[in-house]
Amino acid sequence: MLKVGAVGTGGIFRMAHLPGWLSSKEVELVAFCDPVRAAAEAIAKDFPDARVYDSYQELLDDPSIDIVDISTPNLFHSEIAIAALRKGKHVFCEKPEAVNALEVQKMADAARESGKLLMTMRNNRFSEEAKYLKRSSDAGKFGDLYAGRCGWIRRRGIPGRGGWFTTKELSGGGPLIDLGVHMLDLAMWFGGNPKPITVSGSTYNKFANRPDASGVVPAGTFDVEDMAIGFVRFDNGASLQFEFSWASNVEAEQKFVEWRGTEGGFALVNDKMKMFSEEGGVQLDQQPVFNGKQTAQHTANILHFIECVLGREEAIYVPSQGVDMIKILTAIYESAATGREIRL
Ligand SMILES: NC(=O)c1ccc[n+]([C@@H]2O[C@H](COP(=O)([O-])OP(=O)(O)OC[C@H]3O[C@@H](n4cnc5c(N)ncnc54)[C@H](O)[C@@H]3O)[C@@H](O)[C@H]2O)c1
Numbered sequence: 001m002l003k004v005g006a007v008g009t010g011g012i013f014r015m016a017h018l019p020g021w022l023s024s025k026e027v028e029l030v031a032f033c034d035p036v037r038a039a040a041e042a043i044a045k046d047f048p049d050a051r052v053y054d055s056y057q058e059l060l061d062d063p064s065i066d067i068v069d070i071s072t073p074n075l076f077h078s079e080i081a082i083a084a085l086r087k088g089k090h091v092f093c094e095k096p097e098a099v100n101a102l103e104v105q106k107m108a109d110a111a112r113e114s115g116k117l118l119m120t121m122r123n124n125r126f127s128e129e130a131k132y133l134k135r136s137s138d139a140g141k142f143g144d145l146y147a148g149r150c151g152w153i154r155r156r157g158i159p160g161r162g163g164w165f166t167t168k169e170l171s172g173g174g175p176l177i178d179l180g181v182h183m184l185d186l187a188m189w190f191g192g193n194p195k196p197i198t199v200s201g202s203t204y205n206k207f208a209n210r211p212d213a214s215g216v217v218p219a220g221t222f223d224v225e226d227m228a229i230g231f232v233r234f235d236n237g238a239s240l241q242f243e244f245s246w247a248s249n250v251e252a253e254q255k256f257v258e259w260r261g262t263e264g265g266f267a268l269v270n271d272k273m274k275m276f277s278e279e280g281g282v283q284l285d286q287q288p289v290f291n292g293k294q295t296a297q298h299t300a301n302i303l304h305f306i307e308c309v310l311g312r313e314e315a316i317y318v319p320s321q322g323v324d325m326i327k328i329l330t331a332i333y334e335s336a337a338t339g340r341e342i343r344l
Contacts, residue, residue, distance in 0.1 A: 002309060005031035005065040005089075007056045007080055008072035009039045012094060012298075017071055018043065020302035027067070027306060033059040056080050060087045067309065070094060073164040074172050078103035081118060085110040090117040092305050096181045096329070097322040099172030104326035108319035119305050119317050124186045126300035128290040129273045133266055136275075137190050142261030144238075150187040150257040151243040152179035157253065158207065158246040162220020166208075174224035175244040176203065177329050184232075185325060186268075187240055187257045193321055194234035200341040201230025201332035207247040230332050 004021055006013055009032050021027055032040040033053040044050045053059040056076075060068070060083055068084040070077055070093040078098035081091045091111075097120045098104040111118035124130055137145060152175070159178065164170035171177065188194070203225035211217050227245040234240070258267040264277035275286040295303070307313035331342040 002027045002066045002306065003030045003064050004028065004067045004069055005033065005059045005062060006043075006069045006071065007033045007059060008070060008076075008094075009034040009043050010071065013069070013071040014043065016296065016298035017069055017302065019296065020299040021069070023299050024303060024306050026310065031059050031062055031065060056083070060084055060089065065089060067092060067305075073170045074099050074177065075164075075170045078107050081107050082110040085114040085116050085118060088114065088116060090305075090309050091119070092302065093118070093120045095121045095123070096172065096177050097319075097326055099177070101323070101327045101330040104323050108323050111319050117305070117309055117315065118319050119301070119308070119315060120322050121298065121301055122185055122189075122317055123182050123297040123301075125189060125316060126297060126304070127271065127294055128292065129268055129271060129288075130186065130190075132288060132290075133190055133268065133273060136266075137259070137261070138192070141264060142259065142266065142275075142277075143263030144236075145191050145259040145261045146238050148187050148191060148238065148240040148257070148259045149242070150183040150240060152183050152253075152255045153243055153245045153248060153250050154179075154253045155250050156247050158226065161218050161222065166220065166222040166224055168223045171224060173329065173333060174203075174205075174226055174228070175246045176201075176225060176228035176332060178246070179244045180228065180242065180329060181325060183244070183255060183257055184240075184242060184328065185321070187242075187259070188321070188324070190257065190259055191234070191238055191240075192236075193324070194236040194238055196232050196324055196328050196331075196344050197235050198233045198341050198343050199230065199328055199331040199335055201228055201335045203228045203333065203336040225336075228332060228336070230335065232328055 004027050031051045032044045033056050034040040040052045044052045068089045068091050070080050081093050084091050159165045204227045205225050207226045208222035226247045229243040232240045256269045266275045277284045308315045335342045
């Protein structure tokens with residue numbers, strides 16, 4: 001049995017990580033840590049032998065723990081992951097890896113030096129649609145993927161307004177870092193993870209001081225963007241446009257990744273996929289049907305992580321992909337602040 005210690009026992013841990021770990025018969029949750037002790041205790045009560053810690057350092061000193069699961073606000077991910085790896089633990093971390101390029105590089109270095117597994121949550125890679133598109137693009141079905149678009153645009157959907165999500169120091173940014181990691185990751189994964197070389201972007205903050213339905217501006221810090229748009233160029237000549245918003249005046253929320261290739265293209269829009277090609281001069285649209293039950297995103301990630309720790313599967317995610325991702329995000333913020341294209 002692999003022993004798991006959880007650091008951060010808030011919303012996403014309770015709703016998604018917990019069922020993920022519980023779905024495996026090869027792991028045991030043995031410790032919970034949260035500075036809000038009551039949050040950790042509320043979960044630990046269902047695990048009679050589990051320990052509750054106030055600080056992650058105490059949890060890391062527990063020699064029985066093999067795996068550390070991190071679900072804290074973004075700022076703390078890298079610090080806890082690096083300390084855990086240096087203590088010889090495998091690490092499963094929530095997204096985003098870190099709040100800036102320096103921190104994510106330190107995480108990747110710590111993983112390499114420790115020889116332990118570091119994986120970060122990748123919500124969208126495990127759906128049947130995504131796996132099919134990845135297999136197909138790797139097999140050359142679409143030819144060279146050279147022009148892409150991705151985004152997650154919400155009309156109104158600001159998470160935890162006034163709390164850590166909207167506080168730059170704790171979150172690292174707004175929808176770009178919160179939603180951007182999901183769709184940029186999927187787009188780059190489909191595209192074969194080319195190396196980003198230049199980035200240009202703009203960010204906006206137009207909703208922070210907007211009154212709610214009762215006419216009152218909600219209290220609390222809101223010093224991150226509510227929308228980001230931009231453009232990335234890769235070393236293989238491909239380019240990717242993106243847009244992410246928590247609030248913007250669009251018709252409806254939409255999540256999308258689209259690639260155009262020399263032999264075909266595809267779009268995954270709100271998790272529905274379509275492929276576009278031409279055969280003998282005839283334009284062809286294809287829409288595969290997946291009727292099977294899909295595994296919940298976190299459960300799929302966690303089960304894969306366990307297989308990798310046990311040496312039975314090769315990791316679908318490697319830390320250098322996280323480094324490229326966070327470098328892009330950091331450069332977009334720099335580009336937005338300076339009004340210049342940034343070379344990575
Ligand atoms: N992949 C996804 O679908 C998804 C969805 C939501 C959130 N998230 C990510 O999960 C993380 C947590 O988000 P959430 O919505 O659960 O937030 P949350 O505020 O509900 O929970 C965070 C918890 O971490 C605790 N915490 C704060 N500092 C800590 C520290 N230093 N050590 C230990 N615990 C600490 C808090 O007390 C709180 O209980 C974030 O990084 C967020 O980006 C991912």
